[in-house]
Amino acid sequence: MAVAGSGAEGHSSVWELAPGEVRHAGIVHVVMLALFTGIGIVVGTFGSLAVPIGFVSAFWPGQAVQAIGGVWYGMWGGIAGTIFPFISNSLSGSAPLPVSLAYVPANFVQSMAAGWAFRAFRADPSLRSGRDWTVWIVWGVLVANLFGSFWGSNVLVFFGLVTRAAWPTVWAGWFVGNTIPSIVLGSLILKYVSPLVVQTRGFTKGYWA
Amino acid sequence: MAAVVIRDLHWRYENAREPALRGCDLEVEEGAFLGIIGPNEAGKTTLVSCIKGLIPHSAHGVYQGSVRVFGGEVRQKTALQLAAEVGMVFADPEAQFTAMTVEEELLLGAENMGLPLPLIAERLAWVSELTGIADLLQKSPYDISGGQKQRVAIASVLAMQPRILILDEPTSMIDPLGKRQVFEILRRLRTETSLTLIVVEHNIEDLAPLADRLAVVAEGRVARVGTPREILEDTGFLGALGLAAPEVTELFARLRADGLHNGAVPLALDEAVAEGRALLAGARGAP
Amino acid sequence: MRRRKTLLGMVPLESPLYQFHPLTRMIGLVVLAVLPLFVLMPEANLVFLAALFVLFAYARVDISRLRIYLPLMVTVAFFMFAITVLAPDRRPDDIRLQVLGVTVYYQPLMRTFASYIRIMAMLFATIFYFSTNHERDMLVALRAARVPFAVSYVLGLSIRSAAMFLEDLTTVRQAEQARGLDDSGLSIKDKLKMYGLYLIPLFTMSLRRADEISNALFARGYTISGRTITGGPRPDYVLSQYRFRARDAVASGALIVLFVGVAALGWRYGAFQLADSPLNRWLAGALQP
Numbered sequence: 030m031a032v033a034g035s036g037a038e039g040h041s042s043v044w045e046l047a048p049g050e051v052r053h054a055g056i057v058h059v060v061m062l063a064l065f066t067g068i069g070i071v072v073g074t075f076g077s078l079a080v081p082i083g084f085v086s087a088f089w090p091g092q093a094v095q096a097i098g099g100v101w102y103g104m105w106g107g108i109a110g111t112i113f114p115f116i117s118n119s120l121s122g123s124a125p126l127p128v129s130l131a132y133v134p135a136n137f138v139q140s141m142a143a144g145w146a147f148r149a150f151r152a153d154p155s156l157r158s159g160r161d162w163t164v165w166i167v168w169g170v171l172v173a174n175l176f177g178s179f180w181g182s183n184v185l186v187f188f189g190l191v192t193r194a195a196w197p198t199v200w201a202g203w204f205v206g207n208t209i210p211s212i213v214l215g216s217l218i219l220k221y222v223s224p225l226v227v228q229t230r231g232f233t234k235g236y237w238a
Numbered sequence: 239m240a241a242v243v244i245r246d247l248h249w250r251y252e253n254a255r256e257p258a259l260r261g262c263d264l265e266v267e268e269g270a271f272l273g274i275i276g277p278n279e280a281g282k283t284t285l286v287s288c289i290k291g292l293i294p295h296s297a298h299g300v301y302q303g304s305v306r307v308f309g310g311e312v313r314q315k316t317a318l319q320l321a322a323e324v325g326m327v328f329a330d331p332e333a334q335f336t337a338m339t340v341e342e343e344l345l346l347g348a349e350n351m352g353l354p355l356p357l358i359a360e361r362l363a364w365v366s367e368l369t370g371i372a373d374l375l376q377k378s379p380y381d382i383s384g385g386q387k388q389r390v391a392i393a394s395v396l397a398m399q400p401r402i403l404i405l406d407e408p409t410s411m412i413d414p415l416g417k418r419q420v421f422e423i424l425r426r427l428r429t430e431t432s433l434t435l436i437v438v439e440h441n442i443e444d445l446a447p448l449a450d451r452l453a454v455v456a457e458g459r460v461a462r463v464g465t466p467r468e469i470l471e472d473t474g475f476l477g478a479l480g481l482a483a484p485e486v487t488e489l490f491a492r493l494r495a496d497g498l499h500n501g502a503v504p505l506a507l508d509e510a511v512a513e514g515r516a517l518l519a520g521a522r523g524a525p
Numbered sequence: 526m527r528r529r530k531t532l533l534g535m536v537p538l539e540s541p542l543y544q545f546h547p548l549t550r551m552i553g554l555v556v557l558a559v560l561p562l563f564v565l566m567p568e569a570n571l572v573f574l575a576a577l578f579v580l581f582a583y584a585r586v587d588i589s590r591l592r593i594y595l596p597l598m599v600t601v602a603f604f605m606f607a608i609t610v611l612a613p614d615r616r617p618d619d620i621r622l623q624v625l626g627v628t629v630y631y632q633p634l635m636r637t638f639a640s641y642i643r644i645m646a647m648l649f650a651t652i653f654y655f656s657t658n659h660e661r662d663m664l665v666a667l668r669a670a671r672v673p674f675a676v677s678y679v680l681g682l683s684i685r686s687a688a689m690f691l692e693d694l695t696t697v698r699q700a701e702q703a704r705g706l707d708d709s710g711l712s713i714k715d716k717l718k719m720y721g722l723y724l725i726p727l728f729t730m731s732l733r734r735a736d737e738i739s740n741a742l743f744a745r746g747y748t749i750s751g752r753t754i755t756g757g758p759r760p761d762y763v764l765s766q767y768r769f770r771a772r773d774a775v776a777s778g779a780l781i782v783l784f785v786g787v788a789a790l791g792w793r794y795g796a797f798q799l800a801d802s803p804l805n806r807w808l809a810g811a812l813q814p
């Protein structure tokens with residue numbers, strides 16, 4: 030639950046609660062969790078099948094869905110971004126269950142880095158200013174994918190799917206394969222769909238409501 | 239006993255400039271069949287959403303006034319209490335499906351209520367027969383025809399056996415055959431059960447013969463409530479709102495206005511045929 | 526062979542596997558998909574793969590459909606071996622070989638081969654599950670395993686949402702084509718750009734659906750907690766139609782014993798490792814200069 034407090038920074042933003050505004054997690058959030066998981070399953074599977082280079086996709090738009098979900102729907106988006114790769118990886122055959130399980134921390138960070146940063150820095154999801162863009166690119170794209178690719182490529186080494194010597198190449202492939210779609214698709218969707226989303230009852234100003 | 243009592247109800251959606259409801263008053267007796275008609279954007283769906291409790295429980299906005307269902311304020315009731323008392327079928331049947339099969343779709347509400355399994359099985363059989371969908375149970379609700387989808391939607395709400403059933407434009411998105419089937423279900427519900435039925439419908443010709451009363455909603459208010467005959471005979475009032483009475487009603491209303499007919503104005507084709515015969519017989523017999 | 530389309534693929538309409546409870550089949554997934562993790566000996570994983578294909582045939586899965594995974598199998602193999610050739614994890618005593626003028630090392634190549642077979646074994650175990658289980662089976666299995674209703678329900682709705690998203694994509698594509706768009710001549714880059722632009726209306730449609738579905742769930746008394754109006758436990762009619770029989774108990778028990786046995790042998794006693802592989806020993810001996 031999120032309740033209006035006195036910690037406003039003196040300027041209006043989509044994250045501020047109106048005086049007296051009380052927000053509860055509700056059915057709409059559960060539905061958004063399911064819808065985002067569904068979207069992620071489709072987009073993630075498509076990405077893994079479209080341009081596969083081994084266990085890494087050269088163009089994985091799933092990360093854009095993960096980051097957007099975290100920004101719009103907080104932890105609900107984070108959970109969706111953590112769950113959907115299990116199914117999309119299984120459907121595309123790009124990772125078996127144990128590997129998908131080991132990816133969980135990476136997927137969670139890929140989902141929630143932008144979600145946390147947009148709330149912490151009061152950035153507008155509609156990317157209206159240079160500052161909003163900076164928060165998106167730095168946290169939603171670079172930090173999220175640096176961690177994700179670091180963790181993910183170590184998982185591949187751990188499972189013996191790539192050699193330790195090949196780690197830098199795999200890491201770079203993973204990083205680029207996630208970063209490009211995040212910049213292109215993520216920015217596009219945030220810019221043009223966020224103005225609608227922030228007006229819906231499912232939009233999550235806090236982490237749960 | 240009144241099933242629904244609405245007093246001075248105002249509602250404005252968040253982010254909307256104008257209120258959708260501007261002081262509605264309405265009473266619906268238990269066991270009655272109320273038809274709600276009105277032009278587009280008049281506030282019909284908003285009004286029934288307030289009875290169902292979707293407003294204010296599931297929408298953001300400014301709410302004033304009172305909606306009582308069986309004596310209890312809707313605002314104070316939980317989703318579960320409201321689900322047990324008021325069922326609602328939406329215009330787009332597909333928009334209300336969430337399950338993998340028709341059977342699971344029918345089960346969701348009854349399971350949410352915590353009914354014992356034998357009773358659930360009984361209700362499953364009853365609604366399947368009533369709505370004629372027994373052979374569809376194992377199919378996906380997305381892979382059936384529009385009319386079948388709406389019957390599944392009605393069945394899924396009926397399985398909860400609410401005391402009030404609201405249908406919001408149940409025939410607006412289906413073909414003529416599907417419409418006939420939906421009205422046949424309504425006819426059976428009216429005669430075979432003691433349900434309170436509230437039906438928002440543009441198809442006045444099919445609605446009027448079934449309804450005990452009609453409520454006309456316009457510009458966010460309940461403009462008039464009366465028997466179908468009282469409402470439909472005033473074709474001028476309906477015309478001013480952009481509504482049309484059934485063609486046979488309009489015809490006889492015109493004949494009466496021109497002094498050519500002084501009997502009752504028919505609401506349906508069968509009645510019109512009878513009135514027409516009487517009129518012609520009178521004309522032949524006239525000197 | 527009569528088949529039934531599921532949201533996740535295609536399953537046979539009739540299969541001897543269906544005599545087992547969905548929970549037994551899900552235990553099978555967990556055991557079979559994880560089991561190769563304890564095994565690096567390629568012969569063992571090849572036997573496992575062969576057994577899986579016998580299971581595919583027994584379950585009446587259309588094996589020709591598995592061809593769709595061929596490109597992935599090839600690219601994964603190419604990727605893994607290319608990396609091993611270009612950046613091998615070399616140890617000083619590795620056997621050095623010259624193949625077509627390229628220096629390669631036997632041990633890293635053998636480890637990669639073993640890992641590849643292992644990953645394929647795990648992958649096909651997962652594919653086997655999705656080729657023999659309908660969405661409803663998965664949900665029944667989760668509910669039978671006492672997973673909270675909210676979780677299994679969200680999973681079901683997610684799978685349903687994936688299908689809705691695909692339907693919406695088809696609608697948007699047909700609308701584009703009706704307005705004269707011909708994507709056959711577009712480059713991959715332009716196609717990707719086009720799909721990116723599709724995402725905007727698709728997301729917008731999803732927002733509308735979220736509202737509609739939430740209203741529908743509210744209208745039918747759905748609560749996140751699974752609380753019922755009587756205050757009692759939530760009944761499960763669908764689950765009540767399935768029975769966990771003696772054969773399920775035997776099959777599940779056998780699967781669990783198999784799992785524990787292989788895990789114990791692999792982890793505790795170091796069995797099924799590459800060093801135990803007769804093929805590896807023979808090749809290493811043959812290639813030793």
